[in-house]
Amino acid sequence: MAQQPSERPQARALRRWYAAVWVLLGLIPPAISVWDQPNSTRSSTLALLTVLGLCYPITGSFPGDPVVRRYAFLSVLIAGTGAVSYLTDGAASLLIVSLPHFWIFAGSPRRAVALSGAAAAATVAGDAVRQGPDGELLTGNSVAALIGYAAGVLFGLWMYHVVGQRDERTRVLTADLEDTQRRLAEAQRRQGAADERERLAREIHDTLAQGFASIVVLAEAARNGLATAPGKSAQQLTSIERTARENLAEARVLVGSAAQDSVTAASVARTLRRTLDRFTQDTGVTVTADLPDIDCDQTTRIALLRCTQETLANVRKHAAAGTVGVVLERHPHGIELEITDDGRGFAVEDSRGFGLDGMRRRLAELGGELTVTSSPGDGTRVLAMIPAEDTA
Known part of the structure; x- marks a missing residue:
């Protein structure tokens, strides 16, 4: 069976296990029960069971719309269950084992109840036709089919409720996880920005700010010594120029337009x-x-x-x-x-x-x-x- 894009691996494995159980407990027992029946009954029943078994793969492996394929299988299952009930006694077991198909493929609880009800009605109708006008109105097979259908509806609705609660919890947890991831990413972004601001502040303090402070001190000294010590003032002006050039190089490093190793190449x-x-x-x-x-x-x-x-x-x-x-x-x-x-x-x-x-x-x-x-x-x-x- 081909896995649908939205089907989980666990669901696909569960479907496979159930398909094996359906064949073993749903199709094989009626085939065994008609082995000693007349040839016409045996041949017809075995042919119907074979058709049901061969139709199941269309739910997953055939091309086309998967919804159409699954409803086609359910339609064949309803008709086949009624036909087997007409041909042989004990078709209620086939109906009961087949009930999960309706809850798996119907798509909603309402459709599952309706389609499984149609299968139960077909089973009862087939049994009634086989009994004839003088037979019992409700045989043991029909009663078992109706009880199995009612139990299947109750169990199916309960399972839908449980699965719905689980999916809702999963949705809430997923939303909480996404919100937490978003807030964590935002916190990391803010922390990264704060770290970068701190790094830049430290670099500016250790380089540009110190250089500008040195320039201010040297400029004041050079201005005060212009008249009394012009040679010293000239030397201080040279230091100012050199410090300013170094500050310019540091500034280029900080903005990323120069390699950092240009500052400490030696x-x-x-x-x-x-x-x-x-x-x-x-x-x-x-x-x-x-x-x-x-x-x-x-x-x-x-x-x-x-x-x-x-x-x-x-x-x-x-x-x-x-x-x-x-x-x-x-x-x-x-x-x-x-x-x-x-x-x-x-x-x-x-x-x-x-x-x-x-x-x-x-x-x-x-x-x-x-x-x-x-x-x-x-x-x-x-x-x-x-x-x-x-x-x-």
């Missing part, structure tokens, strides 16, 4: 050394650095550069330090970057700055961590660690 040691030299040139603060040439991936280089830029910006704005020390080391557990200064220090637990939180989140994305040690008057130590598996 090794991590050279990148950090260039940043420290710029810091010394702009601020006059002495920097001591131990920067071995360590191999690491692009993401790690950017993270170490951003941590260095943010820490140096904090030193410039808040520490009033005279010396800064930078040490880069590879350990078995990962890469460590330590930055210390001899400035005024601060109470770490009272710090609410965006920069430290941004560094912590950036390192956490790589499985690393940030440790800040400081107290008022004792300077500051910033230690960034990135695990080995993220730096290979």
Whole structure:
């Protein structure tokens, strides 16, 4: 039997099992019961049963409208049941075993009740015609057919009610699942947008904002020194130009018009050394650095550069330090970057700055961590660690 597009595999398997039961308990018993009957009765009954059995496949395997095919089979089943009842006694068993066909193929409870009722009437009529005008009005076969029909109607209506409740629960659960999936997708979209906004805010703070702050400080110093120290002012203007170009490059990276590796194309040691030299040139603060040439991936280089830029910006704005020390080391557990200064220090637990939180989140994305040690008057130590598996 060909499976209809809307038919579930479980329903198709159930139909196959029922078809086998129908043949074994519906068609074979009447065939056995007429084996010792006269040849005409036996031949006619066996022919009718064979026709019924051969007509069943048209419900699924023949081309054409499936509704028409199924109603054609039910029509043949009604006529065949009445004919078998006319030819032999005991056709009530064929009717009772055939009742599920009407509930499976009729399409609605009302049609199933009507068509199965027609089959029951045909069975009773065939039995009455076989009994003749002088026979019993209702034989045991007719009574069994009517009782079987009534029981079949009650059971069929109950099953429709149970199946309807199940389908309604399935529909409600499916609607709830679709609504949950929709809300989850919306939440994921909002979370993704929030994460992207946070990333952009962190990148802007660590790059463009720091660069603009440096430009403002250098511009003020250059303006104040135009009359008294023109050479120093010229050097500061050169730093302003260089910082502005770097900010432009960072902005292009942020909007996606330039590759991110253009910011840290060199090794991590050279990148950090260039940043420290710029810091010394702009601020006059002495920097001591131990920067071995360590191999690491692009993401790690950017993270170490951003941590260095943010820490140096904090030193410039808040520490009033005279010396800064930078040490880069590879350990078995990962890469460590330590930055210390001899400035005024601060109470770490009272710090609410965006920069430290941004560094912590950036390192956490790589499985690393940030440790800040400081107290008022004792300077500051910033230690960034990135695990080995993220730096290979």
